[in-house]
Amino acid sequence: MEHPDKPAGEERQLNFLEEIIEKDLADGKCKEIQTRFPPEPNGYLHIGHAKSICLNFGLAQKYGGKTNLRFDDTNPVKEGEEYVDSIKEDIQWLGFHWAKECYASDYFDQLYEWAVVLIKKGLAYVDDQTQEEIRMNRGTISTPGKNSPWRNRSIEENLVLFEEMKAGKYKDGEKVLRAKIDMSANNILLRDPLMYRIIHTSHQHTGDKWCIYPMYDFAHGECDSIEHVTHSICTLEFDVHRPLYDWFIRSLGIFPSHQYEFARLNLTYTLMSKRKLLELVRNKYVSGWDDPRMPTICGLRRRGYTPESVRNFAESVGVAKRDNLIDISRLENSVREDLNKRSNRYMAVIDPIKVIVDNWEEGKVEYFDAPMNPADPEGAQRRVPFAREIFIERKDFMENAPKSYHRLKPDGEVRFKYSYIIKCVGVIKDAAGNVTELHCTYDPTSKPGTAPWRSVKGTIHWVACDYAKPAEVRLFERLFTLEDMGSIPEGVDYKTYLNPDSLVVKTAYAEPDLMKDTMDIAVQFERTGYFYRDPDTTPEKLVLNRTVSLKDSFRLP
Ligand code: ATP
Numbered sequence: 001m002e003h004p005d006k007p008a009g010e011e012r013q014l015n016f017l018e019e020i021i022e023k024d025l026a027d028g029k030c031k032e033i034q035t036r037f038p039p040e041p042n043g044y045l046h047i048g049h050a051k052s053i054c055l056n057f058g059l060a061q062k063y064g065g066k067t068n069l070r071f072d073d074t075n076p077v078k079e080g081e082e083y084v085d086s087i088k089e090d091i092q093w094l095g096f097h098w099a100k101e102c103y104a105s106d107y108f109d110q111l112y113e114w115a116v117v118l119i120k121k122g123l124a125y126v127d128d129q130t131q132e133e134i135r136m137n138r139g140t141i142s143t144p145g146k147n148s149p150w151r152n153r154s155i156e157e158n159l160v161l162f163e164e165m166k167a168g169k170y171k172d173g174e175k176v177l178r179a180k181i182d183m184s185a186n187n188i189l190l191r192d193p194l195m196y197r198i199i200h201t202s203h204q205h206t207g208d209k210w211c212i213y214p215m216y217d218f219a220h221g222e223c224d225s226i227e228h229v230t231h232s233i234c235t236l237e238f239d240v241h242r243p244l245y246d247w248f249i250r251s252l253g254i255f256p257s258h259q260y261e262f263a264r265l266n267l268t269y270t271l272m273s274k275r276k277l278l279e280l281v282r283n284k285y286v287s288g289w290d291d292p293r294m295p296t297i298c299g300l301r302r303r304g305y306t307p308e309s310v311r312n313f314a315e316s317v318g319v320a321k322r323d324n325l326i327d328i329s330r331l332e333n334s335v336r337e338d339l340n341k342r343s344n345r346y347m348a349v350i351d352p353i354k355v356i357v358d359n360w361e362e363g364k365v366e367y368f369d370a371p372m373n374p375a376d377p378e379g380a381q382r383r384v385p386f387a388r389e390i391f392i393e394r395k396d397f398m399e400n401a402p403k404s405y406h407r408l409k410p411d412g413e414v415r416f417k418y419s420y421i422i423k424c425v426g427v428i429k430d431a432a433g434n435v436t437e438l439h440c441t442y443d444p445t446s447k448p449g450t451a452p453w454r455s456v457k458g459t460i461h462w463v464a465c466d467y468a469k470p471a472e473v474r475l476f477e478r479l480f481t482l483e484d485m486g487s488i489p490e491g492v493d494y495k496t497y498l499n500p501d502s503l504v505v506k507t508a509y510a511e512p513d514l515m516k517d518t519m520d521i522a523v524q525f526e527r528t529g530y531f532y533r534d535p536d537t538t539p540e541k542l543v544l545n546r547t548v549s550l551k552d553s554f555r556l557p
């Protein structure tokens, strides 16, 4: 049954998180939804994070709640301010606003106090075992772990030692604080997990105040609880952490945040590990985090993706409970769909072959009006000059063409879009037999707007040579050649699958009005694709990134 008063976008079924939230609201389990997006500031955000952002912010928006941006800066070693700034910029670009900007480090005092509470309850202890010993004694999936010889220290001794850890009395790795849970638990994460470790490194926010830092599992749920996060949404690999998340909250008796897991976004031909993306940047396989071939949000932005297209994509892939691999063409389709509605049109020739219109006077020019967007034929127009010498795309001419070929061929006719019908009357070749120039005639009676309208099978794009404006175009292909980058076996370097042809640089010859375009969003080169101005553009040189090609660039419109 359709609901006539519901907008089209509302038609889809609720995803499992929406179902949970609606039930929690209906049951009065929570009054207002609070979510958070918790990036670790150790890299730039990628399309997978965009999915998580759209989900966290989107759910809060839909149910009238709030979302915090919380930087998970519990690890002082590899985090940096550059990343914090880029993360904020990317979320805002996607169109979302956080209620509060928080840092896990804001809560270090509270976390420390709670660790003390757990010690006092006999639920945490200081362990002197080395990292290696702790690992050895943890047991395996099939064998239980062994209790630490330090497990039964008195509460008093633990309090003193933990205080001394904080005061800097011990070296890195000399002691750790562990939760006292169960060394024979089936879930290995419950075998007395680490809560604090000693790292004598200064932290970008807390400076040298701390030399002990909380582990993810102790910090995350407690931070959620402090912020009264009602629905803490994370990716599937954290489902085994949930019992621990709950154990800490229960043991402390604090605000009961709950964790829910969904399947992370995986895309074909794409890597999303921050560590590997960083390696690509550091070793200059790409020009930077914002290289338009990168799956980063800043890369997509530079390439010409719109926030709408990324949000629509995130919405369309839905929320899965099981890991899956999404075809990257869905992301590409999403930007095509959005730009198709909104982008300005121009003609540009990228692989030119020159046409001489023999029966057109030398020096004469005629301008044709063409709509900026075919969906709005009465809207803004551009003026396209027609003259004696014209560039067409090399692939739009074929000397020995089959009958089904409706572009230009010897003695054949084609319409130059918005302009005259042209007939090919001569083919000039170089010594090697390559076509260098075509001679044509135009039919003066075929001018658009003059009756009767004569139609021919093919229409191609074209640009008058003397009026054409050159632009550098960067044609991108997928960065990797392997469909499932997650399937690379251990020991095989993912860089083996880098696509050597992922960037091809060419010159496009465009109609002159392109130079007046403010290019707030990408433009369409008719029959070719969408192109967006790159920041490498200078007053002398326009540089354009191909956002995406048109779906059926080989078929005529
Ligand atoms: P990486 O493993 O590449 O370092 P991460 O998951 O550690 O990524 P975080 O900064 O911790 O990166 O991620 C912030 C949030 O984004 C987390 O809640 C995480 O679950 C989510 N996230 C990260 N990658 C994806 C993905 N591919 N799909 C959906 N959500 C993701």
Ligand code: MG
Residues within 6 Å of the ligand: 040
């Ligand atoms: Mg993480």
